[in-house]
Amino acid sequence: MNFGGPFFRFWAVLRKEFIQMRRDRLTFAMMIGVPILQLVIFGYAINANPKTLPTAVVAGESTTFTRTILAAMENTGYFDITGAVSAAEADAMVARGDVLFVVTIPTGFSRQLLRGERPLLLVEADATDPAATSNALSALNLVVQTALARDLSGPLANLNAGPPPFELRIHRRYNEEGITQYNIVPGLIGVVLTMTMVIMTSLAMTRERERGTMENLLAMPVRPSEVMFGKIIPYVFVGYVQVLIIILIARYLFAVPMIGSLWLLSGVLVVFIAANLAMGFTFSTVAENQLQAIQMSIFFFLPSILLSGFMFPFRGMPQWAQWIGEVLPLTHFLRIVRGIMLKGNEARDIWPEVWPLLAFLVVVMSVAMLRYRRTLD
Amino acid sequence: MNRAFAIEVHGLNKSFDGKPAVRDVSIAVESGTICGFLGPNGSGKTTTIRMLCGLVTPDSGHGTCLGYDIQRESDQIKRRVGYMTQAFGLYTDLSIRQNLDFVARLYQVRRRDEVVDRVLERLGLAGRQHQLAGSLSGGWKQRLALAACLLPEPNLLLLDEPTAGVDPKARREFWDQIHLLAAEGLTVLVSTHYMDEAERCHSIAYIAYGRLLARGDADAIIRASDLATWHVVATHPTRLALELEARSGVDMAVAFGNTLHVSGRDPARLEAAIAPYRDDPSLAWTAATPGLEDAFIALMDGVPDSRR
Ligand SMILES: Nc1ncnc2c1ncn2[C@@H]1O[C@H](COP(=O)(O)OP(=O)(O)O)[C@@H](O)[C@H]1O
Ligand SMILES: [Mg+2]
Numbered sequence: 001m002n003f004g005g006p007f008f009r010f011w012a013v014l015r016k017e018f019i020q021m022r023r024d025r026l027t028f029a030m031m032i033g034v035p036i037l038q039l040v041i042f043g044y045a046i047n048a049n050p051k052t053l054p055t056a057v058v059a060g061e062s063t064t065f066t067r068t069i070l071a072a073m074e075n076t077g078y079f080d081i082t083g084a085v086s087a088a089e090a091d092a093m094v095a096r097g098d099v100l101f102v103v104t105i106p107t108g109f110s111r112q113l114l115r116g117e118r119p120l121l122l123v124e125a126d127a128t129d130p131a132a133t134s135n136a137l138s139a140l141n142l143v144v145q146t147a148l149a150r151d152l153s154g155p156l157a158n159l160n161a162g163p164p165p166f167e168l169r170i171h172r173r174y175n176e177e178g179i180t181q182y183n184i185v186p187g188l189i190g191v192v193l194t195m196t197m198v199i200m201t202s203l204a205m206t207r208e209r210e211r212g213t214m215e216n217l218l219a220m221p222v223r224p225s226e227v228m229f230g231k232i233i234p235y236v237f238v239g240y241v242q243v244l245i246i247i248l249i250a251r252y253l254f255a256v257p258m259i260g261s262l263w264l265l266s267g268v269l270v271v272f273i274a275a276n277l278a279m280g281f282t283f284s285t286v287a288e289n290q291l292q293a294i295q296m297s298i299f300f301f302l303p304s305i306l307l308s309g310f311m312f313p314f315r316g317m318p319q320w321a322q323w324i325g326e327v328l329p330l331t332h333f334l335r336i337v338r339g340i341m342l343k344g345n346e347a348r349d350i351w352p353e354v355w356p357l358l359a360f361l362v363v364v365m366s367v368a369m370l371r372y373r374r375t376l377d
Numbered sequence: 378m379n380r381a382f383a384i385e386v387h388g389l390n391k392s393f394d395g396k397p398a399v400r401d402v403s404i405a406v407e408s409g410t411i412c413g414f415l416g417p418n419g420s421g422k423t424t425t426i427r428m429l430c431g432l433v434t435p436d437s438g439h440g441t442c443l444g445y446d447i448q449r450e451s452d453q454i455k456r457r458v459g460y461m462t463q464a465f466g467l468y469t470d471l472s473i474r475q476n477l478d479f480v481a482r483l484y485q486v487r488r489r490d491e492v493v494d495r496v497l498e499r500l501g502l503a504g505r506q507h508q509l510a511g512s513l514s515g516g517w518k519q520r521l522a523l524a525a526c527l528l529p530e531p532n533l534l535l536l537d538e539p540t541a542g543v544d545p546k547a548r549r550e551f552w553d554q555i556h557l558l559a560a561e562g563l564t565v566l567v568s569t570h571y572m573d574e575a576e577r578c579h580s581i582a583y584i585a586y587g588r589l590l591a592r593g594d595a596d597a598i599i600r601a602s603d604l605a606t607w608h609v610v611a612t613h614p615t616r617l618a619l620e621l622e623a624r625s626g627v628d629m630a631v632a633f634g635n636t637l638h639v640s641g642r643d644p645a646r647l648e649a650a651i652a653p654y655r656d657d658p659s660l661a662w663t664a665a666t667p668g669l670e671d672a673f674i675a676l677m678d679g680v681p682d683s684r685r
Contacts, residue, residue: 218432
């Protein structure tokens, strides 16, 4: 009978949805903002072929030949040679992640070369993230083939005829077989914690507000900091349970090594978990409802996962993206967790990554306290 | 500090986004009495109550609650006041006992279990103490909310429409409870829309459009409204009401079954207006005293809503 009925009723619902969408400005902004954010990050920030990677040199000698070889390495674009250091210093630099490569030129390299003894050039690579170093290592082969072609001319031309004049030995440290899981699985601890911890606490205050219990809570004699700590700390335990599960799986399913101290990792975890919980709590003091809180969490999660070095090599990103990355807790935690599990880092190695976490925690908690309103106006 | 008044505030003002919600409201409630706070929806009752317990900061005005300054000493006030919010404000996914235990801990109530037991007993909640608050009906929720207010043994109760949506028997019991509490020395400020509840209060404050229009006991309010009222029994009261309201001198004509309450502010003009109908044999006229509700409606009609 009423032919247009279904259409009109559908139209009524559709109109209502549009009106409601327009009311919730923040949700709307997020729907526009998230694709823009993703486009910028994927389009500009991510580079799966990182270049100019920091490289230390342990030079047993410095001759025309060695200088030519190092220059040839830099010319590939992959290596950025920071200068000559001692072997011990170089070790510490790799452990801290300050450099990704150490080139060792043994003493007597040039003499052996001239005698045609094919001396050894040792290149150690930090292979915790195989993706970050593999292209650079491939480029080295060409260096070996061609670097000395010009220097070995005239009377030395015979050295150029046969096999390459020196031998390259690549040593992939911390992850000899270049197993991707070694890098991903410890990183997942950080990713999972970032996702769950931020979302959990971002709902903390908005849930009170949406359920109508906020007014009652405000009317009672309880201080903002008491509410914040009371709401955050239960999730620290949840976080530890998650970590335990991931570490067990990492150990028994993926055989990821645990070289460093589990206690050290557990200690740093408190700071990292707290930083994320505080972030979520801050969102929940800003968001008007639970939907907004979750959207803010996603807005935080996206750059965390993309710009922290979890998905793509950190050194491959342009400077501005690295600066953003340095602010995010996940970036520092990834370095810490990989450092402890794969490199056996100790407290003093990871301290440069711990204090940024602490700073983040303090700043975000202060913001939360400032934002927490004790009145309803 | 004036010990005789539990609440004493002067000239409270509050605007939200430039729209005044409360204008120049002064209230004084004697200790140990029940003050009814009446007014139409959106008139500023909740906002006023929130200002009293420090949840909303007044734009201007000053005063004390239990002798503590409402702006500077809201922490002290919070500790000594039981505030029952208009919407149920406890946790629906906690049991009655868990809710009360939580509240008792926040107030650092001493000998918590005993106090919770006593309050449960007092409000007849003991048998249901392990039921989830979310599964309770309106009347029981309201009892639980009152129980939570009473836990810290407050000196003042601020109840915001506590009986909205509650059945008459539960309302009656609730008010019996309030009178008991007042007899024990508690001061109560309670907002309501029910006239029978207003009549059970020692004093009434009537607010409309953010302004306090009348203060005093029920008789004083009726006197303040300056209303004369006639009752008339008619066969077609609705039609008669429309006719009468059209006449000048009649401010309102409201049907209660077959009886029409006809009121006007000027007794002489009212009488003149109804004179033509007095002789109608089908109508039985009697002079009456106006009720509280008539008084309120008349008061409200007297002020233009300048917010519109
Ligand atoms: N937090 C707030 N933000 C904006 N407007 C508010 C807020 N609280 C109350 N109002 C407005 O103030 C007026 C008075 O509201 P309220 O005090 O709740 O009245 P009542 O409790 O008498 O129904 C209303 O117009 C209401 O919309
Ligand atoms: Mg209200």
